[in-house]
Amino acid sequence: MTDRELLRLVAQGDVTAFREWYDRHSGPLFAYLLRLLRDAHLAEDVLSEAMLTVWTDARRYRGESSPRTWLYAIARNKATDRLRQRVVWPLEALDGQRVDGEAERVDTRVAVEEALKRLPPDQREVVELAFFHGFAYEEIARIVRCPLNTVKTRMFLAKQKLRAQLGDAGGRVGEAGG
Missing domain, CATH: 1.10.1740.10 (RNA polymerase sigma factor, region 2, helix turn helix motif)
Incomplete structure (x- = not known):
């Protein structure tokens, strides 16, 4: 259904x-x-x-x-x-538990989480809606109540910042949304 x-x-x-x-x-x-x-x-x-x-x-x-x-x-x-x-306190980083063979993946995830935390809230939100929830830019514009071009600009700026922060690991940033 x-x-x-x-x-x-x-x-x-x-x-x-x-x-x-x-x-x-x-x-x-x-x-x-x-x-x-x-x-x-x-x-x-x-x-x-x-x-x-x-x-x-x-x-x-x-x-x-x-x-x-x-x-x-x-x-x-x-x-x-x-x-x-109210004032919201930031989440703690990952709890530190690592499974053998997944340490590198956890390190990458921590790096991405830290990079996301450094984004301005409006940019972080569009990245999260696109990458973690699979929304298209048009849908994001409706959710956050702003023009489509504003969403595109926020995403562009966020991707630039993430690439700069993540270096080579950021090469794949940009595969969601649109």
């Missing part, structure tokens, strides 16, 4: 369809919120609020964007409201 079909059923009060919607989207949305908010408890709260909004307001979905884009925009708006209400 497609997201549009599920959302139509959710709008009609179908609890089973809502459970499927939740199961389908809660994991990736939580990951996005965690990266945005940098607090697991807060991300869980915002996830719950966003899903409650889907349940209560699904009938307001107009189809101007994909249901997934609509959901992420709701979640982003709720996260922004929460960020305005």
Whole structure:
């Protein structure tokens, strides 16, 4: 069943369809919120609020964007409201546990995480939405409520900064979005 079909059923009060919607989207949305908010408890709260909004307001979905884009925009708006209400402390780096044979991959991930943390928040957000969540630039523009060219500029600047920070490892930066 497609997201549009599920959302139509959710709008009609179908609890089973809502459970499927939740199961389908809660994991990736939580990951996005965690990266945005940098607090697991807060991300869980915002996830719950966003899903409650889907349940209560699904009938307001107009189809101007994909249901997934609509959901992420709701979640982003709720996260922004929460960020305005409090100071968020940065996440700790990885917990340091390494599995044999994966040390180099973990080092690369840590380098990328550190490089992302140094990006301005608006640039980091477009990179995360494109690379970690697979959104196209047009969808990102709807989620963050800015013109498409602004998203493209933010991505261009972010890629430049990431390449400069990551050196040779940054050569693959630029394979998502668009």
